[in-house]
Amino acid sequence: MTRGERVMQEHLTYWKELTDRNFVVLFGPVADPNGIYALAIVEADDEAVVYGFGINDSAIKADLGLRFEVFPMLQPILREVNYL
Secondary structure, three states, X not given: OOHHHHHHXXXXXXXXXXXXXXXXXXXXXXXXXXXXXXXXXXXXXXXXXXHHHHHOOHHHHOOOOOOOOOOOOOOOOOOOOOOO
């Protein structure tokens, strides 16, 4: 396994753990024709917490030229979830 593959595996594990702990609502790759990237929808009371998630991501720490950005969602509309 290459260093890049190992880092990306750690990256996926990190975000899966945050999802399992209910910090992340949704996470996954986006197949943009201009380049693949990931999107996370994070629920937090403090924007600093969200920045902390990004800073502590192994893909960011590994200095592979990746970056993260944080943008608040201002009045989200969420459908009601019905579980059987």
